Amino acid sequence: MHVYIYDDYLNKSKYNKTINRIEIRLTDLGLNGKIIRLGGIKNIKGTIQNEIKLGAKTIVAVGNNQTINKIIGAVIDTDIYSDFQKKTILGIIPVGGDNSIAASFGIKNEEEACNILLARRVEKIDLGIVGQYYFLNQATIQSLGTILEIDDYSLEIIKRGEVSIINLLSDKNQSIKSNPHDGKLDIYIKTKRKDQTYLSAKKLLITNPNNKLLVDGVIEMATPIEVGISKDRVNVIVGKDRMFE
Amino acid sequence: MFNKDNQLEKFKDAETIIGASIKVKGNFQGQGSIIIEGSLEGSLKTDANLFIGDRAKVTANIESKDAIVNGEVRGNIKSKNYLAIGGTAKIFGDIQYGEISVAKGAIINGQLMMLSEEHKRNDKLKPEEKAVATDK
Incomplete structure (x- = not known):
């Protein structure tokens, strides 16, 4: 039904x-x-x-x-x-x-x-987790002064721009590929034109004392905060022109 | 092996790109190809290919399969297969390689050592195969 x-x-x-x-x-x-x-x-x-x-x-x-x-x-x-x-x-x-x-x-x-x-046409889709909140698309934060801690290393961003933590890509024009059923978050940092950073992680800690993390374009969350992923949480009916394979 | 025409082809679909505005600290490890254009302190290791851009500053011991180095590296480099050192490279550390090419203008301050065939072969083995090889 x-x-x-x-x-x-x-x-x-x-x-x-x-x-x-x-x-x-x-x-x-x-x-x-x-x-x-x-x-x-x-x-x-x-x-x-x-x-x-x-x-x-x-x-x-x-x-x-x-x-x-x-x-x-x-x-x-x-x-x-x-x-x-x-x-x-x-x-x-x-x-x-x-x-x-x-x-x-x-x-x-x-x-x-x-x-x-x-x-x-059904696909199993991962969900991103930030604090107690689950998200489908992405979380973003201003890049300047943001520190990302992943596994054994940290990334500090020293220029203005935006950090996107992506589960499900929402903009086809972004020059990256993101797969919402690989159990990983794609981290995309864009500062100046041609200065792009891309990597993936299962979980990361985000810290920026001056800016908040914006989740799915709606919810603001203060940092430091951990972002993770939960694999294959929702079965969704998708179109053949979806933005992932 | 890289050559002039195809050396950047392997990095078209690099799994990790560290841009010029990024400072990485710690033990950075990847499964796929890595491009470094920013700065990195700690250690850098990948089972695949590594590209270090001409503006990059790496203070780390490096281990990879194939590698192209155009930037500054302070630390030892181990490239199990092929290492290409560009004319803008500045390397302060020892280098181990399977095969190597060095462009005019590169600065190298360290020892160069070619990896033995046995060493290269062992590096390609899986851990359990390595144990058997050692027993022999």
Whole structure:
């Protein structure tokens, strides 16, 4: 059974036409299922967990990056997670902006998302961990004065720029490859043009007394903080144009 | 073996690149090819290839398969296969190599020693094979 989780911002009237179009398309494809609108729900975690208990085969995030994070946040490190990982697959229908995670999975728009749900191409995806928070895409911090401690060595960055700790690449134009199921984080440091640093690690400690770490473009975290990776945590339906192999 | 045409080909897909704005301290170890353009203090080891750029400053003992050195190295270098020393290189330390080429202008202050065939062969063996070879 498919369960569609509509994020609360989709209650706005400007999304009515898009939602209608999605629902018609899903019906045409025979993918219609239960719809849950987060707008009227206080206990989001409990609601999502309950659907998994009831045997949802596919949970579809209809919304943006935050919708996906809400669903993952509702199940990860809970009693229901084992069932979620074994029996449930995460699908995504992007609506509106802030949809870099869907783009990483090769899902460009809502119509294509419906076709991708039908094709049901599933990949096991790692999750990055920073503090108590799990992330799919990446964490970033200003490079000047940042120190990264990895295994037996440390890296100090002495120029202005940005450090990206990448699990799932969200920008196809970045000149690096990142694999979200290799059990490693890709560290990409860009300061001046042509001055780029690239390496990978399973975990690292980030320290920068003057700047905070920005996780998935939303959550700010003070340093020093450890960033790690947890392998194959979520089964996701992806498109063939995804940004990884 | 490197030659002028293909020596940089091996680094197209380098797994690790340390840019010019980076200072590395500690024991840096990699499985794949490494490019160093910044500075490094400690030790540097890879099972694959190593490229040290002309602006790089490395204060470390180095171990690799093939290596191209164009920058400054203060420490011993062991290149099990082929070592290419560029004209901008400044090396202050002893060098062990399988094969070597040195460009005009390079500064070397240390001993050069070619690795024996047996040494090169042993380095290619897996640990358990090494034990057997030693027993013999």
